[in-house]
Amino acid sequence: MTVNLLDFDAAGLTAFFAEHGEKPFRARQVLRWMHRFGQGDFDAMTDIAKSLREKLKAMAVVLPPAIVSDKLSDDGTRKFLFDVGGGNAVETVFIPEDDRGTLCISTQAGCALDCSFCSTGKQGFNRNLTVAEIIGQLWQANHVLGFDPKSDRIISNVVLMGMGEPLANLENTIQALRLMLDDNAYGLSRRRVTVSTSGLVPAMDRLRDECPVALAVSLHAPNDALRDELVPINRKYPLRELMAACQRYLEKAPRDFVTFEYVMLDGVNDSDAHAHELLAVTRGVSCKFNLIPFNPFPGSPYRCSPPQRIRRFAELLMAAGIVTTTRKTRGDDIDAACGQLAGQVLDKTRRTTAQTAYRTIDLHEVRT
Ligand code: SAH
Ligand code: SF4
Numbered sequence: 001m002t003v004n005l006l007d008f009d010a011a012g013l014t015a016f017f018a019e020h021g022e023k024p025f026r027a028r029q030v031l032r033w034m035h036r037f038g039q040g041d042f043d044a045m046t047d048i049a050k051s052l053r054e055k056l057k058a059m060a061v062v063l064p065p066a067i068v069s070d071k072l073s074d075d076g077t078r079k080f081l082f083d084v085g086g087g088n089a090v091e092t093v094f095i096p097e098d099d100r101g102t103l104c105i106s107t108q109a110g111c112a113l114d115c116s117f118c119s120t121g122k123q124g125f126n127r128n129l130t131v132a133e134i135i136g137q138l139w140q141a142n143h144v145l146g147f148d149p150k151s152d153r154i155i156s157n158v159v160l161m162g163m164g165e166p167l168a169n170l171e172n173t174i175q176a177l178r179l180m181l182d183d184n185a186y187g188l189s190r191r192r193v194t195v196s197t198s199g200l201v202p203a204m205d206r207l208r209d210e211c212p213v214a215l216a217v218s219l220h221a222p223n224d225a226l227r228d229e230l231v232p233i234n235r236k237y238p239l240r241e242l243m244a245a246c247q248r249y250l251e252k253a254p255r256d257f258v259t260f261e262y263v264m265l266d267g268v269n270d271s272d273a274h275a276h277e278l279l280a281v282t283r284g285v286s287c288k289f290n291l292i293p294f295n296p297f298p299g300s301p302y303r304c305s306p307p308q309r310i311r312r313f314a315e316l317l318m319a320a321g322i323v324t325t326t327r328k329t330r331g332d333d334i335d336a337a338c339g340q341l342a343g344q345v346l347d348k349t350r351r352t353t354a355q356t357a358y359r360t361i362d363l364h365e366v367r368t
Contacts, residue, residue: 003060005034006132006139009178010185020059026052028184034062035135035185038143064136065090070144077331080141081343084109084133088126089344090163092137093336094145094155100192101145102157105137107173108164110345113198115218115231117263119297120163124347128169134176137162138186158188161196161216163343167203174211181213190214190254196261201237201245212252216259216290217242221269222277230269239281246285257286263294263338264305264313275316289317289324295337 008016010031017027029048033039040062042053065082068089072078078094090106111118112125138158145154158180160166166173173195179185180193195207196216204215221227227234237245246258260282264270278289291314294304305313310326317324329337 004063004130004132005030005056005060006062006064006136007130009131009175010182011178012175020055022052030056031182032184035139035179035182036187038139040064063132064139065133067140067144071334071336073331073334073336075330075333077334077336078145079331079334079336080137080144082106082133082137082140084129086126087344087346090129090133090137091336091343092141092162093331094141095330096154100156101154102159103138103141103155104159104162105134106162106164106343107134107160107166107169107176109343110347110349111164112168112349113165113231113233114351115198115220117220117230117265117294117300117302119300120343120345122297122299122351123345124349124351126345126348128172129164131172131175131179134172135179138180156188157192157194159194159196159216161194161338163345165198165200166195167197167200167207170203170206174207177211177213181211194259198231198233199237199242199245200233201241204245204249208249208252212249212254214255214259215246215249215253216261217246218263219260219278219282220263222274222281226269230265243282243285246287250286257288259288259290261290261292263292264310265294266303266305266309268302270305270309270313272312272316275313279317279320279322287322289314289322291324291326292338293327293329295329295332297335 013031014024014027033045039045042056045053065084067080068083069081076096080092081089082092083089088109090109092106093104095102108128109126110123111120114121141155177193180188181190190213194214194216196218197204198218218231220230224234224238227239250258291310293310294302314324314326331337
């Protein structure tokens, strides 16, 4: 059976090499060729003995998901659509800024958690992405974007905020994270890799113990009644448990705060009273707030809060001494903004909407 070497983190690759009688330093060399230099051709790995190269060629491949479309927004944001087989495709977004370049990566084809304001959730769920499919998005983006001779790196930050819930695909997500952090692979700082979760409490504890990186939590509501409605996983892990999990996470986190994401929904969660309630419920957790203007998608029942409402909400939080930023909407002309990522998901949860059918045509057109 042919093995995809992009499915292994350093420990996995070392074990695979050991099974085939090869030393750990060989695994390290191949890891470096694949991830540091983006090399997928064993013959180009010039310091590897020819006999080992032949052996690898016979049993392994380096196979990232294929890019099926690549769109550039007026603001420089770039959206890639990746074919992950079986009729599914996922999206990855590159967001360039003056002082950094952020790649927003997907972890699942669709999402089972069905948050009421999220386009990915509305499409239903197909499956978890493999390690190769998660890290392959970074591998491919590095190839397309190239290296910046000045800073030597165009992608300085990674956020797991694309399609899917990373902590519902914990094993593969952790292995992909380890590759992002590994000096023989991408060598990113833990502080520059962020996992965003809707609040899967047991998985937050495991992430903390196994691979702590920066954490963003999708809060979106300041009380259980409203959060149950907007983020249904709240019924399983309500706010009190979620806040306790955030406190535990901070004991080992590379940053001394959690970022709370809060989508601004007109007339739903954006009143002064909501802001005060939000301050009360997060008291005791060292945090920052990131307000996200709601990005509409076809068939969504919400509107974005008006700019003056978002400003007022931010002011109330800041007046309590909490750093609060409002996310600039990037790439909305190419449907690359938060919550607009749709890709293509062959829904197994029977939640498929007309919108997905439209996307199917989109992908088909790209391929032909
Ligand atoms: N599943 C994870 C990560 C992916 S979603 C999570 O929920 O955190 C990334 C962020 O985009 C989350 O904060 C999510 O709540 C937000 N988001 C989803 N739909 C949105 C929309 N339509 N407009 C603005 N933000 C949205
Ligand atoms: Fe899934 Fe996150 Fe969208 Fe909720 S907001 S449906 S958890 S991707």
